[in-house]
Amino acid sequence: MTVSAVLGAIAVGLVAGALGHLAAPAREAIPRWLAAILGVTAALLATVLAALSGIDVRGIGLAGVIAQAGCASLTVILITTGTGYRSSR
Template structure:
């Protein structure tokens, strides 16, 4: 993978992760790098899912693939935010 491909994946991951965070209600106390990581993973998994279901080759914007990616990112953000909030409940500062 070239440097351009890595930078593109990070930018797409940030956008997908941010869209996933917007879908999840409430405040998520997770850092931006974790949002980006979740977004990159969701983008990759959403593409694989779209390929498996045969909806990856459409004209123009692949709305179904984008929907898969955002939904997967929202699920990932909700899971990570939920795990993080459970860990911090018992902490005293």
């Protein structure tokens, strides 16, 4: 795995984490910084899993970005809605 693949995963994870936080119905459940960390972690995990399965991750293509963004957004949405936090409003 190259440095550009890791940096690309971090960038995609930050953006997808923020978008996943906005898309979650219970967005007050976790803070924005935690959504960003979850997004980056999920995008890096998607990159590592792609590399382990034999997919070339040296050049981030459209399919890789879509997989990273999907994994990151889905992770943030699932964690946010699964916390059980209820707003007092």
